[in-house]
Amino acid sequence: MSAVRIGILASPIVAILFFYLFVSSTTSNTIAFTALVISVVFMGISMWMLCWILDKDQGTRAMQDISDPIKEGSEGFFITQYGTIFKLALVCSGLLFLVYLSRSPASGDSKIHHYLGTTSIAFITSISFLLGANCSALSGYAGIWVSVRANIRVAAAARKCYNEALQICFRGGAFSAIINVALAIFGISFMYLFMSFIFYINAPVGAAENPPIEEIPVILVGFGFGASFVAMFAQLGGGIYTKAADVGADLIGKVENDIPEDDARNPAVIADLVGDNVGDCAGQCADLFESISAEILSAMILGGAMAESAGLDFSTKSGFILFPLVVHSLDLIVSTISVFFVKTKPGVPHYTRDYGEIEDPLDVMKRGYYVSLVLALIGLLYICNKFLYIPSLPSASLYFFLCSAVGVLVSFLFIKITQYYTDYTYGPVQSIAHSSQMGHATNIITGLSVGLESTGLPVIVISFSIITAYYLGGATGISDDKGLPIGGLYATAIATMGMFSSGVYVLSMSGFGPIADNAGGIVEMSGQSREVREITDRLDAVGNVTKANTKGYSVGSASLACFLLFSAYLDEVEMLTGQRFRTIDIAVPEIFIGGLLGSMTVFVFSSWAIAAVGIAAEDVIKEVRRQFKEHPGILTYQEKPNYKQCVAIVNKAGLRQMIKPGLLSVLSPITVGVLFRIIGAYTNRPLLGAEVLAGFLMFATSTGILMALFFNNGGGAWDNAKKYIETGKYGGKGGEAHKAAVTGDTVGDPCKDTAGPSIHILIKLLSTITLVLVPLFSGYGGK
Template identity: 35%
Template structure:
């Protein structure tokens, strides 16, 4: 297939993103890091973060080597897998890890500079923190689009297939497999980083705030440095790897669906359908950079003013991509470009609504979180009950929003032909619409992720200001930036979960395409349907495969798969929650020991052993992250071998529905508990040190693994199970027992 000139917009956009990321990084590095004490604290955090990341990458490397050897055996030994898969798997993991590494490196250099900038003004502090967060956003989109571009060029050159239409299908389904590498790396980063940060955070809060009665980020608390390190390894490196995988996965799944949906139209239209999501992502990169330059605020800004400042950049970028999508698809000459453009708009609107819903339920500027603060007057039990209730109620709007987005995206792509919406061709086109809606939601990820990565940078800046004993005016500004960061982090998690739902649904449809390729590879060139008709495998539609494998709710294999998938969400959450609990218990014991045995800590005359707490978090995270992460890889493989294609589809549907709702519940409960504590610390309901504050700290401690470990890891779980299933589709098709 000839690559036309329009394609080169995609790699050029990736280079622009990486160039601006470097520019923002250099700008940040030119800022003054502050006093010698500020530099010393920042260096402690930097050293701890890099040390942890090296340990994590060693563990992940072992897993990757084992999985690559498995893929080599499946591809070259059994012949049930594409021979490019092992290499695509490695590049996906490498670029995902690289994105997290660059983002975290920037964050650890930015925190002290943000605190020092806050000495001048709130706007200066916001600008340094936000543009440092933008490095993460632009690195993620730049590397993802670069990886996709390179793979498309390489496969287009090396795959020798006389049928151009079939060649495009092979290229896009092969490219999908590098998503498993990205997903695997993302899950280890999220789970390991989440366990690390919350073990330190819980230990620091329970012993420091509740028992010793000292402020958050007090330098006398031995777990403080580990807590600040954890913000970087969990909320920066982990989130970067997570959204890299969502972003790449949505583009790749949509391209694969486009190749299949337009195969019966023409090769030219197939190519345009593949190129469309890449071009939307490329234009979204440019608009994200524009939005980043729009973020600024005034001195003395309220929380709503700060939220409005960030919202301006995000919303302008989103509005412009909505308009330009129509121009892109019209210029491309894509069939039904108007309807498919509205599918993109549906995804964009869903992302905005989920973000606003999350902000409402988690920001202390609004009633729901303020009510949790109020409930602290009757103790920690009512704080926990209020937070759990809020989290459950908060799931309604995102679920309804995603449901409408799915329907509108599907119907728009088929010109609202409701009467024939379940015809084979319309189903293919409708699924393409859902996939491109996910691309739309993630199209401005460059700035959306910047608002999320900003959070831990502001949090660390506040910690640095506290430990460096900067003046009350500076601390007030860093507190304002930190409180904003809590809300943007919660909003970012809601956005990540919403995008995961649409991406996973697109991957679910792509799974069938991979099964088709797998059957052809093992020589199954004809399917006998339930009515006795025989159809050529290469020409079979999704409807034909549903019939062939009996994928319906009356099939007990499908139902068993659904139950296993739903249980996986809860089992995974339980394992990661318990992991945090065990690691936090060791941290609490260590902090108590240091307070007890190192004389002069409480008087500020002796320095705590920060390194010991960092080592405890590092070791705990390395050990505890392995079992839940491997479970997410092993269960889809076993399900495929035992229950076959129908069982896998049930597994993915159950995991997607239960995991999506559970993730929203956990993220919003945790975010609300955190900001309820912050609301009291601002002087409401007794302020810092009061009994109400201590009750809110307990709620925040319960919410820590909710919002920063189990909740955000769930969106990777549902995508990783889909990716594993796609990569193992050939094995499932050839060797399943049922």
């Protein structure tokens, strides 16, 4: 039914756009329309995948009694949370309209004002903001919707066939991943075609065949802002929810009462399982959606600026501007093909305690990942030659392909490095487990050490990728009218796109984790046999690694995307003010102060996010203790705990606590920019606000990258050190080393699932806010 509804909704849109292409067919419109069609096709494929999942067995009545509250709690929190977010988004959209309405044309943007008035630009910017916000919300809802339905089917399949359980779990993640990327392509390509149509009907006489398409991405930055705005609050609210419930359940259940994880006697266990969906599914989907949207738009801006400066003809310029949409269309194709390589031997294996006869799920997923990388490289070679070919510089497309290959390599290295620091088969996690024998303090000390060390290799990889791509771009020979090489910045955008060329597959691995976690909880709480639990335990352990890998991948992609956004910010300031804006001197006191404020924002934001988890967890702990004290029969199975009360407590706390750090992320760059613009007006330095914000962005981005890596990897290492001990090492479950590891895992929880993921959204949100609100911060083009 869902597929039919989508088809009904999409058909008129596609028909109108097809008619427009028939009337005015240009290279740029053809590329954008093709991308739009591919996105719709893959939405249909994802619906087929969803139907395959929904046709599977839903297990016993006891399983469904556990699954139904998880579904109700997850969807209930999502609806309430997004109701709050959309109220804030509507206010923000109105303010955005007023900001753009209040500015007058400047010398740098005279082209666009031949086609659109100030009111039209303001209206389109606010509408694109709302479209980006709605697409982000829809991608998050798709993640939750499939997760709360796939979890019970994975649990049921684990009783019969390991291969089926693995495939359902992975395809559940793949469904939301495909929807995620397809929505980003659909939203941006639709808005591009809409703007192209507006340019066509409003073109001055004789200009309809050569519209300024390089200006379109600048108008559409509101789409990325809307995606970032929703992602921030979704990740914050979901992260606070999931970790407050997790911390409360672990401390009272495992430590104080010595009961297993996901034990049905724990009143907070349903809230914990709900949290996996609202944090790791909805939050992560919204995060990747805004990463992809921001990367597409910033790369389009850079491609348009470079093509215009190089004097490329309209057809060639179209390829450079719309190349990001082509890359993500390629991602949909190669990643979806690779999803079907995730399979192992059918049937139920002979069970052993060390899982010796069960093929490691991570090995199975790696096989598909390697297929996606190979297919991506082949596809990138073709599309670089097809869309980035310059007749006067025939070797340029090869250099751009090498840049994309650098991005693919970075993607691979980030996942490998993250796995090394978070998988218990490697030394760093084992060292934390070993130190747990000495007590709680040594576990924390070693975990901090591992987290801090884990920032080193990723930063080296990021630095290598940026400088390599930049030099390869310079070697293309593309230059401006003064003969200066200008291909470097766009080449870094190509590298970022290469990193995303298998993004759907990586996001599928991320969605695998919470589904496996929920399936394990359902199996445990419904009293299934040890053999069934062994399968879901193995899936859950690997799910922790894939979630950590995706977080590392997200930080890497955020780093490169922020570099693109920063470059796009400089370009937009030049475009909107008509002033040269290339050099930022941090020796200038105001700019240095802006940098300090940027770093401070990251630290304060992290503090508030972690504190929010602690405050919400306190309420959960009090409630669980109360239930155990007033109803002692819960621990002896004579009474059932009140799960709904804990769900309600965390629900309220998650919504209440997300507002403070969320508003900090939105208001801090606006406050800094406006304040220094006023100072600049009094000191006759009209660009001071924009310059100080550039310093703010540089420092916030570099600090945020390091903090996110530390939190994500440190938290993941603490988590898997606990799981390593639970395999039987150092006394196994219930021992003193295990109790110390639970403490470390509890400390790491808000780091890896609340603060860490929120920080890499934070740095992208800061970049998109400054990009979309340039008229507010610059001293030109304002009334």
